[in-house]
Amino acid sequence: MSRRPLVREVPPTTWFFRHPRYLRYMSREITSIFVGAYCVLLVIGLQRLAAGPVAWEGFLLALTSPGSIVFQFLALIAAVYHAATWFNATHKAMPIQIGEDFVPGKVISGAHYVAWAALSAAILHLAGVF
Amino acid sequence: MTQMKQRQVQLEVLRYNPDTDTETHFQRYEVSCNEEGVVLDALNKVKETVDPTLNYRWSCHMAICGSCGMMINGEPKLSCHTFLRDYEGVIRVEPLAHFPIERDLVTAPDDFMEKLKRVKPYLIPKEKKPISEGEYKQSPAQLTKFHQYSMCINCMLCYAACPEYGLTPKFIGPAALTLAHRYNLDSRDGGRAERQEVVASAEGVWECTFVGACSEVCPAHVDPAGALQQMKISSSIDWILEHLIPGGKS
Numbered sequence: 142m143s144r145r146p147l148v149r150e151v152p153p154t155t156w157f158f159r160h161p162r163y164l165r166y167m168s169r170e171i172t173s174i175f176v177g178a179y180c181v182l183l184v185i186g187l188q189r190l191a192a193g194p195v196a197w198e199g200f201l202l203a204l205t206s207p208g209s210i211v212f213q214f215l216a217l218i219a220a221v222y223h224a225a226t227w228f229n230a231t232h233k234a235m236p237i238q239i240g241e242d243f244v245p246g247k248v249i250s251g252a253h254y255v256a257w258a259a260l261s262a263a264i265l266h267l268a269g270v271f
Numbered sequence: 272m273t274q275m276k277q278r279q280v281q282l283e284v285l286r287y288n289p290d291t292d293t294e295t296h297f298q299r300y301e302v303s304c305n306e307e308g309v310v311l312d313a314l315n316k317v318k319e320t321v322d323p324t325l326n327y328r329w330s331c332h333m334a335i336c337g338s339c340g341m342m343i344n345g346e347p348k349l350s351c352h353t354f355l356r357d358y359e360g361v362i363r364v365e366p367l368a369h370f371p372i373e374r375d376l377v378t379a380p381d382d383f384m385e386k387l388k389r390v391k392p393y394l395i396p397k398e399k400k401p402i403s404e405g406e407y408k409q410s411p412a413q414l415t416k417f418h419q420y421s422m423c424i425n426c427m428l429c430y431a432a433c434p435e436y437g438l439t440p441k442f443i444g445p446a447a448l449t450l451a452h453r454y455n456l457d458s459r460d461g462g463r464a465e466r467q468e469v470v471a472s473a474e475g476v477w478e479c480t481f482v483g484a485c486s487e488v489c490p491a492h493v494d495p496a497g498a499l500q501q502m503k504i505s506s507s508i509d510w511i512l513e514h515l516i517p518g519g520k521s
Contacts, residue, residue, distance in 0.1 A: 145289035146371030146379040151437035160345065163434060166482045230481070233497030234504060241412045 169226045175219035178212070228253040276306040280313045280355055284325065285365040287372045295372065297363075298322075304355055310362065311339055311350040314376075327376035334490055337426030340367050341376050347431035347488045367431040369440075383427055386443050389469050390451035395462025413458040420453035420498055422491040429485035429495050435478055442478040443469060445485035445495035452498040455505075471506040479503075 157163035189200035203209060231253050232246030265271065280302055287295045302316040311329055318325050327350075329339040334352040342365040343353050350364070370378035396407065429445035430436050436444045451470050455463045469475055476499050485495040512519030 144373070146373050147287055147289070147295065148371045149368075151369065151434070153438060156434055156437065160484075162484050162487060163482070166434075166480075166484075170480075230483075230500070233486075233494060234500035236497070236501070238412070238416060241415045243415075 169223065172219035172223040175216040176223055179216040179220070224257065228257070277303050278306050278308075278355060280304050280308075281361040282310075282313055282317065283361050283363045284314075284317075284376065285372075286325075286375050287366075289374060299361070306356060308355050309351055310341075310343055310348075310353045310355060310364065313355060313362075314350060314364070325376075326374045335424060337424035340426045340428050340431065341365065342368055342431065347428035349426060349428070349490050352490055367427060369431050369433070369437040370427065378427075380427060382440065383425075383430060383444070383447070386447045387425070387450070390443065390447045391462055391466055392447070392450040392454060394454060394457065394460050395465065396459060397461030407459040409458055416458075417453045417456035419493055420449050420456070423450060423453075423493050424491050426490060428488045428490060432484035432488040434482055434484070435480060439478055441474045443475050445479075445499065448476060448479075448502065449493060449495040449498040452502055455502075467506070467509070470502055471509065476502045476506060 157167045186200055189196045204213070228250050232244075232249040235249065237244040237249060282300045282302070283297050284300060285295050286292075286298050300317045300321055302313055302321065304313050304316055311332060314325065314327055314329075318327075327339070327341070329351060330336040331338070332351045334349050337349070339350040340347060341350050342348075342363075343350065344358070344363050345365075347367060355362075364376065366372045366376045366378045370380065370382070373379045423446055425446060427446065433442075433445055436442045448470060451466045454460045455466060455470075471477070479496075479499045481496060481500060483496045486493070486497065489495065
């Protein structure tokens with residue numbers, strides 16, 4: 142009897158179609174593109190602000206274009222999904238043990254959602270929304 | 272004695288004979304099994320009554336030994352813990368993904384065994400003391416800290432589920448790294464610095480992108496994905512202390 146193990150290659154570009162959990166993972170990762178692109182948009186905004194009032198007004202006007210609004214809407218959805226997947230995983234990365242028990246995962250994740258809501262409200266308040 | 276209810280089971284089993292085959296093929300079997308049976312029972316029935324050449328590993332038949340891991344309808348599972356009643360139609364049975372096929376459903380675990388050795392999955396006492404000084408004591412709280420990670424049965428289902436391991440075979444992988452974490456968390460252990468050589472390397476936790484599939488398929492309810500994220504945090508703290516904090520320990 143010979144020993145000749147057969148090695149199977151994993152398809153490098155289509156592997157994530159093999160199971161729904163891999164598609165969920167890829168959808169989470171793809172949200173990073175939108176989050177990254179929105180960060181670039183913010184940096185451009187800062188650069189326009191530094192360039193003077195005319196440049197800033199032009200930037201604000203560009204933000205109201207239909208293409209820009211569609212992008213911002215998609216980026217918002219992606220950021221919310223990205224944040225939710227992250228918060229839902231926090232109790233795995235940062236378990237808290239008190240005595241012989243662990244704090245329930247929902248409490249740790251929930252605390253992140255509460256902090257998220259509070260910080261968002263504070264920023265919207267500072268921005269004069271309410 | 273009452274006769275147990277029977278069900279007809281159709282299996283589509285991957286076959287590979289290293290002496291005669293250059294690639295794999297599927298073979299269909301049909302057997303009658305107990306309604307409450309598991310996939311391993313169906314394979315045993317095939318081997319006993321239809322085809323004695325079929326090869327697969329199994330031992331305990333009670334989800335403890337970790338020998339009978341295989342892909343069942345594309346999902347890594349212990350065949351002794353996968354009930355036939357949960358399936359309709361033909362059940363496709365393949366060897367564990369990401370491992371070389373030795374023969375039929377038997378895979379070669381050599382790579383996993385080597386990686387397991389590299390993380391030193393055993394207690395390395397902080398200070399060795401003579402037996403006359405008694406045992407190394409541990410409180411229930413200290414035990415709780417690592418207990419779930421000690422439940423690993425080395426079945427390798429997490430490796431079959433992990434796409435990172437499939438795409439980058441040098442990755443130390445979920446179970447071995449989780450066992451390193453189990454010993455790092457043990458109050459009696461002082462071997463973390465030795466394990467970090469492997470754990471904090473590019474082949475270690477930083478190859479993990481937190482797909483989370485390992486934890487979803489684990490039959491022992493270990494959470495390798497959580498363990499690896501915790502190790503990333505502690506490794507990052509090590510790096511900050513070493514490189515950014517003057518006088519910080521390495």
